Amino acid sequence: MSELTPEVLISEEQIQSRVLALAEDISADYADGGELVMIGVLKGSFIFLADLSRRLSIPRTIEFIAVSSYGNGSVSSGAVRLVMDVRGNIEGKHVLIVEDIVDTGHTLKYLIGMLKSHRPASVRTAALVRKAESAEVDVTIDYLGFDIGDEWVVGYGLDFAEQNRTLPYIGVIKPTDG
Ligand code: IMP
Ligand code: MG
Numbered sequence: 082m083s084e085l086t087p088e089v090l091i092s093e094e095q096i097q098s099r100v101l102a103l104a105e106d107i108s109a110d111y112a113d114g115g116e117l118v119m120i121g122v123l124k125g126s127f128i129f130l131a132d133l134s135r136r137l138s139i140p141r142t143i144e145f146i147a148v149s150s151y152g153n154g155s156v157s158s159g160a161v162r163l164v165m166d167v168r169g170n171i172e173g174k175h176v177l178i179v180e181d182i183v184d185t186g187h188t189l190k191y192l193i194g195m196l197k198s199h200r201p202a203s204v205r206t207a208a209l210v211r212k213a214e215s216a217e218v219d220v221t222i223d224y225l226g227f228d229i230g231d232e233w234v235v236g237y238g239l240d241f242a243e244q245n246r247t248l249p250y251i252g253v254i255k256p257t258d259g
Pocket of ligand 1: 125150180181182183184185186187188189232233234235239240241
């Protein structure tokens with residue numbers, strides 16, 4: 082089986098400058114105080130969370146949560162299952178959910194509801210990518226990197242069957258001839 086190199090959709094430079102802009106917005110919005118806890122959604126958000134959190138100019142702590150919705154396939158089942166909850170206490174804190182990509186919106190909607198039950202001071206959302214045409218539920222993304230069409234993307238944390246997560250850019254896998 083031949084190795085397919087994904088075609089660049091969003092370059093490393095585009096990602097880095099957008100992440101910096103988002104970090105500046107977040108730093109300004111939370112500058113007035115309160116405790117900010119960034120909650121990364123495993124596994125896909127790990128690189129976005131690492132870059133975004135290191136560009137903030139305000140104090141913050143990091144938590145992770147894991148959900149499962151698709152298995153290894155690429156079709157949304159709509160059903161979201163919590164695989165790992167946050168470990169720290171988030172009551173009274175400002176929560177920022179950090180997601181890699183919002184497709185149907187089911188995952189983010191579930192997470193917002195679930196985390197609100199822990200009685201945080203606020204819940205906001207950041208996502209690197211959104212597939213605008215694929216939305217099935219209405220969910221607000223407070224800090225959005227990029228809108229893309231309905232295609233499967235990999236890189237910068239995103240995978241296809243666990244492959245290509247560590248590419249520095251976001252790419253699309255195109256089948257080659259022969
Ligand atoms: P949603 O619940 O349909 O919004 O799905 C969100 C989750 O599906 C994301 O957190 C990803 O883990 C996964 N996902 C959706 N589209 C893609 C993609 O194009 N590449 C990689 N993962 C994706
Ligand atoms: Mg995800």
